[in-house]
Amino acid sequence: MSTVRIAGALLAYEVRGQGPPLLLLHAFPLGMAMWDDQARVLSSDFTVVRFDCRGFGGSPPGEGLLTMERIADDGAALLDHLGLPAATVCGVSMGGYAALAFVRRHPTRLLGLVLADTKSSADTAPARATRAEQAEKVRREGTPAIADAFLPRLVGKTTHAERPQVVARLREIILANPARGITDALAGLAARADSTPTLREIRVAALVVCGEEDVLTPPAESEAMQAAIRGSRLELIPKAGHLASVEAPGEFNRVVTDFLTRR
Numbered sequence: 087m088s089t090v091r092i093a094g095a096l097l098a099y100e101v102r103g104q105g106p107p108l109l110l111l112h113a114f115p116l117g118m119a120m121w122d123d124q125a126r127v128l129s130s131d132f133t134v135v136r137f138d139c140r141g142f143g144g145s146p147p148g149e150g151l152l153t154m155e156r157i158a159d160d161g162a163a164l165l166d167h168l169g170l171p172a173a174t175v176c177g178v179s180m181g182g183y184a185a186l187a188f189v190r191r192h193p194t195r196l197l198g199l200v201l202a203d204t205k206s207s208a209d210t211a212p213a214r215a216t217r218a219e220q221a222e223k224v225r226r227e228g229t230p231a232i233a234d235a236f237l238p239r240l241v242g243k244t245t246h247a248e249r250p251q252v253v254a255r256l257r258e259i260i261l262a263n264p265a266r267g268i269t270d271a272l273a274g275l276a277a278r279a280d281s282t283p284t285l286r287e288i289r290v291a292a293l294v295v296c297g298e299e300d301v302l303t304p305p306a307e308s309e310a311m312q313a314a315i316r317g318s319r320l321e322l323i324p325k326a327g328h329l330a331s332v333e334a335p336g337e338f339n340r341v342v343t344d345f346l347t348r349r
Contacts, residue, residue, distance in 0.1 A: 087146055092163045098144030099137035101163055106197065106346065107173035109161055110136040110315060111181030113203075113329060114271050115232050117143030117247025119259050120178070128343065134174065137164055139180075143259075151273035155191060157184035160193045171273040174346060176200035177302070178331055180271065186281035189288055199288060200342060202295040203328045205307040206314075208280040214329035217276040222267040231266050232286020233260040240300030242327025285314035293345040297326030297333065319345065 087098050102125050110121045118136040137155050141147035148156070161184070165173055170348050174197045177185030182204025189196065211218065223231045237257060238246075245252050276341065294317045296308035305322055312320040321341040326333040 089144070089165050090164065092167070093258060095140050095148045095160075096146055097137050097140070097160060099135065100125065101168060102134045102292065103132055105132040105287070107170045108132045108134050108346070109165065109173040109175045109283065111161060111175065111177035111184045112139065112142070113179035113181055114275060115142070115229075115236060115268050116256070116259050116267075116275050119143060120256075120329070120332055124331060124339060124342075127335070127339045131343065133170070135164065135168065135170070137161070139152065139267075139271070141270050141328040142263050147264060147266040147270055148268065150323075151277060152267075153274045154180075154183045154187040154278045156274070157181075158187035158191050159256060161188060162195055165195060171195070172197045174198035174200065176202065176342065177204065178202040179204050179328060180275060183275070183278055183281065186284050187312070188267075189284050190281075191344050193226075193287070193289070197292045198290050198344065198346065199292040200295065201268060201292065201308075201311060202338075203297055203303050203308075203330055204298050205303045206281040206285055206311055207307075208278055209276050214276040217272045223274040223335075224265050224268050228265050229261055229263055229268055233257050236238070236260070238299050240328050241333055242297055242301075242325065244325040245327060246298060247335045249333065256329070256332065282314070285311060288318075293342070294318055294320045295323065295330060295341060296320075297323045297328060297330035297340065299325065299327040300330070302328040321345075 138145035294312040323330040
């Protein structure tokens with residue numbers, strides 16, 4: 087792991103492999119460790135770049151809420167630091183929201199786009215209220231409060247029943263994050279823009295991926311995005327929930343590799 091100072095913040099990142107660049111944006115409330123399987127496998131054909139968003143993993147919290155635009159800008163600045171003019175951007179959940187912000191803010195830096203277990207719409211008023219309640223609970227009780235709230239729905243029923251080691255590993259990653267990082271991100275998630283109009287602006291090859299058991303951003307959300315993105319493809323991952331990349335890494339890596347090599 088390396089670190090770089092970007093716009094006043096110290097970001098932890100890793101670069102592995104050689105080939106066309108692939109920038110990975112992680113989900114909430116995790117960190118770049120969620121991409122371990124992808125970094126190991128995809129780096130045989132691609133330059134895999136991943137980083138911890140501000141307040142997650144090895145990156146200390148920044149100033150104020152963690153917006154999706156901030157994540158996108160940090161990703162673009164990291165590409166600058168590495169001397170990479172453009173990359174395929176792959177985001178899961180919160181990372182997908184940030185990837186859509188990347189489309190708006192850095193369209194010339196995109197080689198391709200992978201949107202996994204995410205959606206384009208903004209939070210509803212009830213969803214924003216729930217995030218505020220979660221943030222307050224995290225302030226009182228610490229990071230375990232968000233692990234308890236998210237883990238039951240973060241992975242699919244098959245993973246809960248058959249892969250308890252995956253659930254345990256995810257809890258470990260979540261608990262390593264400071265409470266401040268969690269609350270900053272919750273505020274940023276609640277404030278994010280509606281990216282549905284952005285879908286019509288995508289001019290690069292795009293892949294939409296969703297776990298068939300995802301209850302947070304169900305397949306219907308992915309189907310709607312795919313229908314709105316000209317020329318895009320949709321892949322559903324069986325026996326996986328909201329974190330298909332972690333729950334079924336072999337199948338996830340297969341569909342992403344196929345997309346990147348055949349687009």
